[in-house]
Amino acid sequence: MSAQQTQQQPQGQQQEQKQHRRRNNQTPKQEGPKREAILDLNKYKHQEIKVKFVGGRQITGVLKGFDQLMNLVLENVKEQLRDPEDDTVLTKETRDLGLVVVRCTSLLTISPVNGFEIIENPFVQPQEQ
Amino acid sequence: MLPLYLLTAAKNKPVLIELKTGETYQGDLVNLDPWMNLTLSNVIHTNTGADEFSKETEVYIRGMHIKYLRIPDEIMDYAKEQNLLNMEQRNKNVKRRGGDRNQSGGGGRDHRRGGRGGNRRFQGDRHYNNNHHYQQRDNE
Numbered sequence: 358m359s360a361q362q363t364q365q366q367p368q369g370q371q372q373e374q375k376q377h378r379r380r381n382n383q384t385p386k387q388e389g390p391k392r393e394a395i396l397d398l399n400k401y402k403h404q405e406i407k408v409k410f411v412g413g414r415q416i417t418g419v420l421k422g423f424d425q426l427m428n429l430v431l432e433n434v435k436e437q438l439r440d441p442e443d444d445t446v447l448t449k450e451t452r453d454l455g456l457v458v459v460r461c462t463s464l465l466t467i468s469p470v471n472g473f474e475i476i477e478n479p480f481v482q483p484q485e486q
Numbered sequence: 487m488l489p490l491y492l493l494t495a496a497k498n499k500p501v502l503i504e505l506k507t508g509e510t511y512q513g514d515l516v517n518l519d520p521w522m523n524l525t526l527s528n529v530i531h532t533n534t535g536a537d538e539f540s541k542e543t544e545v546y547i548r549g550m551h552i553k554y555l556r557i558p559d560e561i562m563d564y565a566k567e568q569n570l571l572n573m574e575q576r577n578k579n580v581k582r583r584g585g586d587r588n589q590s591g592g593g594g595r596d597h598r599r600g601g602r603g604g605n606r607r608f609q610g611d612r613h614y615n616n617n618h619h620y621q622q623r624d625n626e
Contacts, residue, residue: 388572389491395517396525396546411551445534465551472543479530479539
């Protein structure tokens with residue numbers, strides 16, 4: 358309120374705007390993010406995806422199902438094991454977990470395995486220049 | 487200038503995300519939601535130690551675990567421009583809506599009448615249920 362009053366707008370125009378906002382409040386003042394799903398998991402159904410968890414675990418598996426909260430059902434899940442001495446380093450070792458329900462609250466990132474490739478440091482050249 | 491509005495203006499622009507774990511994701515921002523969950527495309531991922539790099543076509547990131555985002559400097563101006571455009575659009579809408587204000591008022595009253603009918607029906611149901619209870623008790 359106080360911030361609006363300090364604005365150097367004529368009183369009449371201000372009231373008009375306020376009234377208008379009350380009448381059709383479906384138009385926000387400025388365009389913000391929408392309350393919609395931003396990732397359509399249907400396109401990953403029956404495809405292999407990589408899921409990272411809070412705490413550092415990482416798994417890959419075939420997406421079989423999901424819900425609005427992004428709880429996931431994965432099949433043929435393999436966990437990429439980490440170095441026992443250093444949690445942040447992934448090893449080549451995996452272990453099979455089979456059918457898994459992933460809880461949405463501990464989910465960190467989702468990405469498709471298809472299209473993933475390890476690359477050389479792409480930021481070296483800009484540093485040298 | 488609110489953070490989420492600024493980020494909305496940064497859609498389809500290159501951004502850098504660092505997670506609380508120290509990993510970074512660089513790519514084009516595709517979409518975001520009110521929890522700052524993001525989807526990026528054409529992503530370069532850097533691990534916590536900044537010694538391993540990988541390319542990914544698309545990534546979904548939970549907003550809760552983001553430490554910070556770097557976005558292009560020009561976004562500030564772009565967002566202001568968009569805001570102005572929105573204002574103009576809104577003003578146009580106000581003028582257009584001025585005429586048919588009375589019609590919408592009538593519609594509201596009709597709606598209320600419909601509601602009352604529903605209530606009556608509901609009361610009838612309750613009556614029926616009460617009778618049913620009595621019957622049950624008699625049986626017992």
